Amino acid sequence: MDNMENKRIQRPLKKSIQYGCIVFVLVLCVFLGVSIYFNYKNLFIKQSQDHIRQIINYVIGYIDNDDLKQCMETNVESPKYKEMMAFLDDVKEDLDPQYLYVIKPLSEDDGNHVLVLLSAENYYDRYEYTEGNLYLGDVLEDEYTKEEVDQMRVIMGEKDIVFMESITYWGHSYCGYYTLHDSTGAPYAILGVDIDLTQMSKDILYKTLGNLVIIIITGAAFIFGFITWASKNITDPIEMLERSAIRYIKRSREVSSPEMLIFEKPDLNIKNEVESLSNTINQMTEDMKDYMFRIISAEKETIHMKEVANTDSLTGVKNKLAYDDEVKQLDIRLKGNLINELGVIMMDVNYLKKINDTYGHKYGDLLIQNFCSIVCDIFVHSPVYRIGGDEFVIILQKNDLANSDKLLKEFEKALNERASGEFNPWEAPSVAVGVAYYDRNKDTDVEDVFRRADDAMYERKKEMKAERLD
Template sequence: MEKKRINRPLKRSIQYGCISFVVVLCLLLGINIYFNYKNLFIKESQDHIRQIINYVIGYIDNDDLKRCMETKTESQKYKDMMVFLDDVKEDLDPQYLYVIKPLRENGGNHVLIVVSAENNYDRYEDTEGNIYLGDITEDEYTKEEVDDLHRIMGEKEIVFMESKTYWGHSYCGYYALRDSSGVLYALLGVDIDLTQMSQDILYRTLTNLILIILTGAVFIVGFITWASKNITDPIEMLEKSAIGYIKKSREVSSPDKLIFEKPDLNIHNEVESLSNTINQMTEDMKDYMFRIISAEKETVHMKEVASTDSLTGLRNKRAYDEKVKQINKLIEGQLINEFGIIMMDVNFLKKINDTYGHRYGDILIQNFCSVVCDIFVHSPVYRIGGDEFVIILQKKDLANADCLIKNFEKALSECAAGDNAEPWEALSAAFGVAYFDRKKDKSVEDVFRRADEAMYQRKKEMKAERSE
């Protein structure tokens, strides 16, 4: 007997359980660590942005800057402020430092550049791509982003937000600038690059996760080792002994030869107790197993006798009815899509019985069965009446039904055409064929009915041909 493995062995379940526990723990702790670090970095970024904004707004002359924005003319204060902003960018290292004004004209997705800080290299050497007072963006901002800037213009405090724009992935702080009359005119913006921040967060998270994973690995190894020694290995030994006992029970003819090979366990737990119980149970089952083996043999023999036609050795009407029940269940469950039925009726059986005796009628039936079984090799053949036979077409026979039917007709013709053929050797039969159609057939009986009707129609035609 081949050892049958269960789908989820206990050892594998324990291993997977431990690994799953550690994985889930690492996942939860990793998420917690990630967001804790992210919140920490965000708070540090907010403090840094707030420091830069408070430092810059103390230097800006709002009235002069507003006038420069409206006239698009750089004053001396504007130039000094631009140098100041460049120094702030160099010293405090924000990603971007700028003053802008969101516009509602031309689709509402543009902003006016008031001033933008640059590092020394970009300001004085690599000037390509720099933006200047009065520049208006093209497609760098979406309408939704500009709408957010308009909303921020109405806030009195610094507004923080995460932004993914044309300029990059940043954490931004905006402060609305007002002139001496309190009129809003622009936004001071400071951006911190989130790309490096994300890399730092990921690095710190992974460092902590590695420590957690190493700790979890030690736990997994220790627990699995203990479980293997005290639980899973003893159970596998007990299973092996039980399978060996089952194998013997199917191979030996006498229950006296059945011996349960008790595993050598010294673990003093429930598994060892179970092994002792099974050993005692097998001793008590020997007589019972002998009766089961004897009863099974008798049952199989009686079933074969009850389902076999004694004259032909074919399956009989009882076997056919059982097969019909099986196929009907498959039809109800939509588990079968195709099969066919051939209904056959042997001609001249009554005449031969009356003229030559039933002995020769039996020979006729046996000769006919031999031809049928030689041709329809892959399909079950049933004798359901004295001269009535049913073939359930399946497998290769179903696919080659037309060819097999022609071969069958040819075989019958050859038997009937012999000059020296005795009447019980000149085979003749009427038959009808029907195939399962899910659209109109609800059961095997529907297919059988159509095959039976086709058979009787063919029988009438054959009688008409003989009378002519």
């Protein structure tokens, strides 16, 4: 029973459900968190692309490409250049890109050098805090990597806007590059618009965390609701049913009658499979009880029938069928050296035919019954078998075997007292007796012992007949 209790609590269903719900919600949070993060990022990138495209389309309609190219080549600001610079400053103020500029990647021999044509600034940086401003003809030497400059050279051959992430001296940005062409169609510079990804990443993170908080709260509410529901409808009823089953098993090992074997069905009112299982188990235990009653009844009937089949109906002692079965069992025990002592007494009742012929069979039966009464009173520890009409065998066992001589004398004395007393012939039986004991050197089985006892009985019968003739 202790083992059953230990097994019962090794992996409780309630805890498994709790752990499963928690793991499910955590996995869901991770999955949704990653999904939300990338969805927001993609959304922000899409919005950034649209914003960059809007700025570029707005700006390229104002640029005089031939004038700007000439300013690049002469390194002299023209009136149109100054107007364009003011225009770009206004665009930066109004549309708020991180950076708005026109640059040109220099030849491969110059490595990662980039020529500045124009860089938009807000009002404060343009007219008050001018340190760090970029002007026409400035060359950036370390702000871009060689890979980025090489990529710019490739972009110079593109006709549409190219988007890319960039980590430079000025920060982490999402950039849109558009190649500017002069009136002949020759590319000469790149119009660049940068959107700050640092703030964007923070915004994405905050929005993701906000959504995760909502998911976690919702998940916690789901866990609480589901566990409460599962406890009421599944785990608690199963535990109650299990405890009832364990009590039933324990009781089944203690009670002596199926009548006392009762399954205490838990009081469930959940209308689901667990309640149906409880009802099924209860019905099963009742059917088992009925089955056990039928088995017990059948066993009793079998025992009774066997007793009837092995009992002599006239005397109540065992019959020839019981004797044959006992001989088989004794032979097995002798061959297995389970016993080494055995005694057989063969008895034959005299004058049975004479009494039947003289007084009738009723008195012959009384003779046999009186004989059996005397034998059973003396040989109380040994079975008595009626193997013929007037023939009986006693298999000496236990104390009767050890005291066989004494018991035989008591038997002879009891017969003599009846013979010398005032008894009717059927009340004073005359008996011829033969005795033999198992001898390992002479006997191979019980039949050998019986044969010697039978021979001794017939010898005694001859002697008794000779004594009557004298």
